[in-house]
Amino acid sequence: MEIRNWVYEDVYAVAALEKECFRDPWTYGMLAETFFNSAAITLVAVEEGKIAGYAFAVKGVEDADVANIAVAPQFRRRGIAQALLKALEERAAAAGVQRLFLEVRVSNAPAMLLYLKNGFTGSYVRPRYYADGEDALVMVKSVAR
Numbered sequence: 001m002e003i004r005n006w007v008y009e010d011v012y013a014v015a016a017l018e019k020e021c022f023r024d025p026w027t028y029g030m031l032a033e034t035f036f037n038s039a040a041i042t043l044v045a046v047e048e049g050k051i052a053g054y055a056f057a058v059k060g061v062e063d064a065d066v067a068n069i070a071v072a073p074q075f076r077r078r079g080i081a082q083a084l085l086k087a088l089e090e091r092a093a094a095a096g097v098q099r100l101f102l103e104v105r106v107s108n109a110p111a112m113l114l115y116l117k118n119g120f121t122g123s124y125v126r127p128r129y130y131a132d133g134e135d136a137l138v139m140v141k142s143v144a145r
């Protein structure tokens with residue numbers, strides 16, 4: 001498996017995965033705008049020549065927010081999300097980020113287990129954070145070097 005920054009040609013595949021994996025997907029246009037955002041960290045995992053997963057985060061001064069991470073159903077439970085998270089953490093820490101934050105649907109047990117296994121802890125709940133009214137759990141991890 002290879003983890004690398006995403007390039008323009010990857011955006012169709014990432015947008016298709018977003019649609020497959022999320023009820024409220026980022027659109028092609030929203031994803032393409034990350035190329036104009038110098039604070040964006042955008043990664044894909046390539047497996048068997050295919051875009052198997054992706055992750056992106058947005059850096060602030062000391063904190064970064066993991067905007068999304070997803071793996072195609074046929075490539076799940078092979079450690080791809082863990083590898084993407086680790087790469088995100090390394091890039092963020094190298095840019096001086098102290099803490100990584102993320103929001104996860106309170107019903108999304110697989111994602112919560114992934115984050116707990118990788119050192120994130122639950123911080124607080126954002127009531128009705130999602131458009132359909134579901135709450136988000138905010139999770140945080142220190143990545144300071």
Ligand SMILES: CC(C)(COP(=O)(O)OP(=O)(O)OC[C@H]1O[C@@H](n2cnc3c(N)ncnc32)[C@H](O)[C@@H]1OP(=O)(O)O)[C@@H](O)C(=O)NCCC(=O)NCCS
Nearest residue numbers: 021069070071076077078079080081082104110111113114
């Ligand atoms: C959550 C998601 C990214 C995990 O991707 P993945 O590549 O399958 O995850 P990994 O193989 O790296 O799993 C790492 C650990 O996370 C936990 N985990 C992942 N999927 C799980 C599941 N379905 N059930 C229980 N635990 C799970 C396990 O602890 C796993 O370790 P193990 O396989 O040794 O038990 C993937 O299921 C996905 O894309 N879901 C839809 C999109 C989504 O919800 N993204 C998160 C938004 S906050």
